[in-house]
Amino acid sequence: MAAGLRSMGLLAPGAHARGMPLSGGVSSDIWHVVLPDGRHVCIKRALAKLKVAADWRAPIVRSRYEARWLARAHDAAPHSVPALLGQDEATGTLAMAWLPPEQHPIWKNRLHDGEADAAFAGEVGRGIARIHAYAAARPELAADFPTDSLFHDIRLEPYLIATARAHPDLAPALVGLAARTAATKLTLVHGDVSPKNILVGPDGPIFIDAECAWWGDPAFDLAFCLNHLLLKCLWTPPAAPDFLHCFEVLATAYLACVTWEAPATVEARAASLLPGLFLARVDGKSPVEYLTREEDKDRVRRVARALLSSPPDRLRTVRTAWGEEINA
Template sequence: MPAVLQAMPPEMIEGLRAMGLLAPDAMAEGEPLSGGVSSDIWRVVLPDGREICIKRALAKLKVAADWRAPVIRNRYEARWLARAAEAAPCSVPRLLGQHEATGTLAMEWLPPAEHPVWKARLRDGHADAGFAAEVGRRIARIHSHAARNPTLSADFPTDQLFHAIRLEPYLVATARAHPDLAAPLTALVARTAATKFTLVHGDVSPKNILVGPRGPVFIDAECAWWGDPAFDLAFCLNHLLLKCLWTPRAAGAYLTCFEALATAYLAGVQWEAPATLEFRAASLLPGLLLARVDGKSPVEYLTDDADKDRVRRVARALLLAPPDRLRTVRAAWGDEIGA
């Protein structure tokens, strides 16, 4: 059944006009989309029938905790989209415009029927190791492209923003929940913040990866930052571990995807020794794992206390004895869940 179009928020109409996508005296209707916690997102039908996507960053994110972030992050998402398109053209939606005064960003509309969300596919047990490997390859390609162009760092002065929407709600908040782990978690924060190699997406999660006809498409780069590429790798791999508890029957396949993504990504690392990056990713991963049950942004599908305790048990042990290889994390998790 076709969606019923609605009148759009005035800020979005103003943004569309400022971006030259809507005539000054014209109006547009749209459909609000669900799924995001940090922005209002709409499918827009322009007067000429074209469909586009527009999003407006929120100052307070839609989570239970009091989590606020500057709406200027919209500017850096637009810049990330432009740079990623240079590195891997079919891996991001086409950027159509961005308007800072209204906090709006417009991009190509990708129909869900042709671009399902990877998270939904994984939830249903469809774990394609070939697709996971391509996710790893494309993220490495984007990282490599930016690392070869270090002057891009000036376009991403987002250290404070990245701390506000990634390091604080994940690692710092988790340290407050686990005071005995404050030292290793604080050390991870400091190391991550100080590592500056390339352009980082900051939210490489299955909910932000579409399964497109030509492979993975990355969206929602609101956390764009010039920093440590190991964060993107660890952040995505973390979700493949957690999915084992969401759809247990596919746990073995998720772990195969974990291995495929990590292997493909590390094969594309050119800006530093792959083993050095792997060490940072492997030692960061337990902190991110624990954060998804005890930080400000717990995953919504882990509601069983026994499952949460499994996460805590593995993550705490690895934080106290940091691994230097991703396979160590995968083995510890596999032992815990029997996969």
């Protein structure tokens, strides 16, 4: 990391910085670093083997595309991402502005505490759509994100394809969703829009950790984020009705900002993809850490399997099915 800082021009030869490793995330080493001139920065170094139980590996070149995503997202919505300070491909590191956690709490932690702010959820939906719309209007950006194989390795295979192996009877549906997603090339996709990667900033949501950046299907980002609002209903049950309201507000806000295709078209793709991602967080390579009771996992399986067998074309259908299952 010190070599990366020197290569980026943030640390003079022979100078030393002090830092502290940060927790969270499975795919990178992340540090809060204080430079000799007193500046605070956040440094990330991509890992070749992710910190999960399964043997899950990914090329560290993904840091190049995360840096490119940050630059393009900053052009689209400057207050929605941390400022990119530099990127060094030789060491697989990138540097961003440090965002103090006391002023930028993680949305996941807020949700765990039962704080379901529907207005903030709406801002998340609008923020994602703003970046999608900006890039969709600039198709030349696609050349900067030749990451089809990377996205397959760190998203489609560990989520949909791995889940197909766990549910052979659903394999045609799950593999079909992966193939359709891979073939839909419309805009710049973050790939990991999860509450753990969204900060509650003073001016609204801030999106981080775009290691899965890809030129592809915007429905993936929408479904990926909504998936977590469904799962959080089992993590913090008293807030489940509020989480489902956030689901509706986020989806409505996002769809109201869709400009690159008919809103109903992207909604249909998101709605049919969502049950696959839902099931993947129980039986794929990256199960959510907070679902430990088998009865909770079975509830996810029951709803997801039914929806995969009869694919919905509206997000409300998914929300209603889950609400009925958990009596919310």
